[in-house]
Amino acid sequence: MSSIVTFVRGYLMELKGLKSNLSQPASRANVRWSPPTTPEVKVNFDAAFSAQxxxxxxxxxxxxxxxxILGSACCVNENVDSPFTAEVMAALQGLRFARDMGLPEVVVEGDSRSIIQKLVSQTADLSSVRSIISDARQLASNFRHCRFTFVGRTGNEAAHAMAIEGRTGLVDCFWVEDGPPSVLAVAASDRRFGEPP
Structure with missing residues (x-):
């Protein structure tokens, strides 16, 4: 019985987070990807989800x-029950990819405000994704420096393009200093935007 109560409380907290996200207007036009400060690298993540x-x-x-681009990846996940689960799995897989690349200082950035809030929170997570959140927090503690940041969708277009690209394949794919053409095009646009006038 207590596990059901815990699950329901966590689910209600997720819904509350969604409601607050929807009620906060965001200026999407000016949100762009911004580079990290050396020696950090930025790990952007996003997820595409199919309920069916x-x-x-x-x-x-x-x-x-x-x-x-230092690396890019798309990972296929089976038996995923919600967009929340999809997003937090993407964050965890981004951390694993950065770890496997041997990167000591990372900024992990995504466009799911509720997932970022869960990752930075100091309180126990009671939601349906608590075990994945716990795994991500534990993995983050193994970096010399790791922080999580939120960015609007227009500042996360390269990771979004990577997630969409992943839908065309059946297996995980990894690139070193490269990526699919759609992702390279977004990254090039981000670089041009970030150049001084």
Whole structure:
């Protein structure tokens, strides 16, 4: 009985987070990807989700302070029950990718405000994604420095393009200093936008 109560409380907290996100107007036009400060690298993540297939695709793009791609990945996930689960799995897979690349200082950035809030919170998570949140927090503690930041969708377009790209494949794919053409095009646009006038 107590596990059901815990689940319901967590679910209600997720719904409350969604409601607050929807009630906060955001200026989307001016939100762009911004490079990290050396020696940090930025790990952007996003997820595409299919309720019908119970699948998600994680898109991950890692860039340096010059906006250059250090690595990119798309991961296919089975038996995914919600967009929340898809997003937090993408965050966890982004952390794993950064760890496997041997990157000591990372900024992990995504466009799901509720997931970022859960990752930075110091309180116990009671939601349906609590075990994945716990895994992500534990993995983050293994970096020399790791912080989580929220960015609007227009500042996360490369990771979004990577997640959409992942839907075309059946297996996980990884690139080093490269990525699919759609992702490279977004990254190039982000670099041009970030250049001084």
């Amino acid at each position: 297939e119970r699948k998600s695709w994680s898109g991950i793009v890692v860039r340096d302070s010059e906006g250059e």
